[in-house]
């Protein structure tokens with residue numbers, strides 16, 4: 168398969184290159200950047216020297232790049248992928264967007280939270296969270312790859328919501344991310360003295376991943392979900408730990424909770440059930456496509472507390488995109504992704 172990466176100079180793009188260059192069924196034919204056009208990508212990312220020295224191109228010629236690619240992976244800020252999707256709409260090229268443009272069923276929700284008009288409302292698109300949407304991803308023209316905090320949080324809560332074990336109006340998600348989640352461009356809150364030896368929340372009650380998590384959990388349980396989501400920035404480069412709380416429905420016990428996780432995930436290679444009482448850590452998944460999940464029950468408050476850990480750049484972005492690519496190509500989902508985490 169010939170694949171191209173739009174926005175290859177971003178962190179998600181760089182991680183896509185790492186994974187796709189090692190993928191036995193993918194050939195990376197075009198990589199783009201507007202700020203480093205005509206420069207070898209290995210000048211921007213010296214860790215790729217001698218492995219991939221392809222010159223970066225501008226996306227101004229996206230039709231030619233599209234015509235030369237079976238798949239286009241897009242790693243641009245929100246609001247840019249839909250223009251590409253529209254331009255390539257009549258071509259056979261398939262699109263995997265790592266941003267948010269194609270994640271919502273209702274583009275009005277996107278417009279409300281992302282504050283930009285949606286310009287490709289009638290796009291044939293599917294939500295790209297493999298464990299939930301495999302059959303639709305298989306033949307999709309456009310895959311809206313799930314977000315990073317959202318992947319960790321949805322996977323943690325899905326079995327509880329699916330089996331109706333919790334009151335869906337009581338869900339609280341407290342998530343922590345490494346700073347690569349914010350992208351490569353310089354921003355004051357991510358400047359070393361602001362970040363190092365510090366721990367801070369942001370986006371309280373306003374973060375854009377809130378409606379995405381609500382949409383997926385509503386789809387799974389069939390009951391409208393409204394929840395609280397609070398993200399935090401941690402002074403590490405990669406990783407997300409999501410701590411999710413919900414009130415158990417009457418009569419639900421430890422055994423029912425544990426059974427729900429095993430029923431949903433026992434056959435999922437990338438979900439590692441660490442079990443009741445376990446403490447997943449970001450370091451146990453670093454550089455890999457795994458999502459580790461552990462659950463706890465507080466019998467005093469009748470709350471279930473679920474912990475999930477992912478690498479934001481892998482299962483939260485590029486790895487998930489490659490998993491979706493594998494499904495869309497009819498390949499084994501693990502192709503190019505059977506990587507042990509980097510430890511320590």
Ligand SMILES: NC(=O)C1=CN([C@@H]2O[C@H](COP(=O)(O)OP(=O)(O)OC[C@H]3O[C@@H](n4cnc5c(N)ncnc54)[C@H](OP(=O)(O)O)[C@@H]3O)[C@@H](O)[C@H]2O)C=CC1
Nearest residue numbers: 174176177178179200201202242243266315348350351484
């Ligand atoms: N980082 C993460 O953990 C995750 C990121 N994502 C999503 O992936 C996408 C990329 O994120 P990330 O890699 O972190 O972002 P970065 O900021 O690191 O990279 C952004 C990329 O987009 C390009 N770009 C920026 N502005 C424009 C523009 N106006 N027109 C064309 N190209 C532009 C940049 O290229 P250049 O400046 O060289 O032209 C660069 O290649 C986003 O939608 C993000 O939400 C999803 C999940 C996790």
Ligand SMILES: CC(=O)N[C@@H](CCC(=O)OP(=O)(O)O)C(=O)O
Nearest residue numbers: 265266314315344345346348349
């Ligand atoms: C730490 C940090 O800043 N994280 C980003 C995560 C969002 C992101 O990268 O976008 P996706 O929606 O494509 O996952 C943020 O909070 O905006």
